[in-house]
Amino acid sequence: MENRFPFSAYPNGWFAIGFSSDFKPGAVVTKHYFGQDLVVYRTLEGALHATEPHCPHLGAHLGFGGKVVDERLRCPFHGWCFDGAGQCVEIPGATRIPPKATLRHWPLREQNGMAFVHHHDGGEAPTWDVPVLPEVEWSVDRQVLWTVRTCPQEINENIVDSGHLVPLHRIAEASVLRQPVEDGPTFNVALQLLADGGIVGMPGLMNDVVLDVTLHGLGHMVVQTDVRNVGVRARQRVYCTPIDGERTDIRGVVNLQRLPDDAATEQAAELFYQAYVTDFIQDFPIWENKKYRDKPILSSADGPFMPYRKWCRQFYSLPAQ
Ligand code: FES
Ligand SMILES: [Fe+2]
Known part of the structure; x- marks a missing residue:
């Protein structure tokens, strides 16, 4: 389809991927933004992470059967486990973990009841942050x-x-x-x-x-x-x-x-x-x-x-x- 706008559909910066309440502890959720899937998971202790969807091993989509195991995300295909930084930390049956076995995690913030990721076309790190809004004197969202x-x-x-x-x-x-x-x-x-x-x-x-x-x-x-x-x-x-x-x-x-x-x-x-x-x-x-x-x-x-x-x-x- 012809582009309606003389600029990219995907600006750089922080963008909401959901309300915090969309992501329950232990849940693995697929979101589709910026023309791609993001797999979002919340650990049992409450940390929220967003990762690229496909496992670096043989490419399984982690949103289809991926599981939160304690503080890790486990791939459904061969059971590789990734920590919150995206590093593979466990391979069933293997004694050595290939150093390149990583999942790209999106920069993520959770603030004022919202979950945000940082999108940048060139993969650059954020240069500014999500603002913190006062909550105490305000009614519920x-x-x-x-x-x-x-x-x-x-x-x-x-x-x-x-x-x-x-x-x-x-x-x-x-x-x-x-x-x-x-x-x-x-x-x-x-x-x-x-x-x-x-x-x-x-x-x-x-x-x-x-x-x-x-x-x-x-x-x-x-x-x-x-x-x-x-x-x-x-x-x-x-x-x-x-x-x-x-x-x-x-x-x-x-x-x-x-x-x-x-x-x-x-x-x-x-x-x-x-x-x-x-x-x-x-x-x-x-x-x-x-x-x-x-x-x-x-x-x-x-x-x-x-x-x-x-x-x-x-x-x-x-x-x-
Ligand atoms: S494809 Fe993920 S562990 Fe093999
Ligand atoms: Fe208006």
């Missing part, structure tokens, strides 16, 4: 997973597209409050909205909302939502991970900053979660069917697209496939 026919750069471009919020998301008014600030792999922008409160259980109230949005690479967006007139603060996270050249998994997580009352916190958090889910999917038919305009014709009503696209270039080391 409410999670959702979608698969959409587009790529991470297009999804994240929403954050600078202040002009689509009124027509597509039915916001009353929207503008850029603070122009983008870039710092290496992070990109921050703030938008100001006037939004009808009906969607979060405050009908008839015109809410004064500030969205403070930060990207950490192209796989990790954090939106801090301040509803200033009522003093409520929510946090929406968006994790995009390319499956293949056409499709991307989007994981969403919503939290509400805790209110004095626990029941009120959960009730309001649920409303914000429902609003997020309802609102986010408005973009899907656009993303799935749009054409990527490399040189769009922009007007003064548009947000800062070009600074965003320029910032994105650092995540591609290969030309479009």
Whole structure:
């Protein structure tokens, strides 16, 4: 199929491969991202690892019958065992282990209820890390997973597209409050909205909302939502991970900053979660069917697209496939 975008479908950086809860102790799970299988396993003590799928011996796929044995992964075919660094540490019946008997493990982090791997086209090590987000004062994670026919750069471009919020998301008014600030792999922008409160259980109230949005690479967006007139603060996270050249998994997580009352916190958090889910999917038919305009014709009503696209270039080391 013809490539829709003038850049690779697989940017470099940290990308979510699942919610932490997807990986139970002792489980071996196959995930498919970046056009390849990853075999993810959690040891009985809780360490999470992601490895290339095929055994260096005779090529068995470890996701089909591979087993966690204590802290190791055992191949189903001839029983070779690998440690968490990917080194073969046991071969049944053999007295010597060939030094090249290794499985390539992906750099992996587990943070804020998510599991991430670091993808780099040239196999280079990470030069920055997954951010640590505060948890204590926030409600429990409410999670959702979608698969959409587009790529991470297009999804994240929403954050600078202040002009689509009124027509597509039915916001009353929207503008850029603070122009983008870039710092290496992070990109921050703030938008100001006037939004009808009906969607979060405050009908008839015109809410004064500030969205403070930060990207950490192209796989990790954090939106801090301040509803200033009522003093409520929510946090929406968006994790995009390319499956293949056409499709991307989007994981969403919503939290509400805790209110004095626990029941009120959960009730309001649920409303914000429902609003997020309802609102986010408005973009899907656009993303799935749009054409990527490399040189769009922009007007003064548009947000800062070009600074965003320029910032994105650092995540591609290969030309479009
Ligand atoms: S193919 Fe894995 S042990 Fe032989
Ligand atoms: Fe949108």
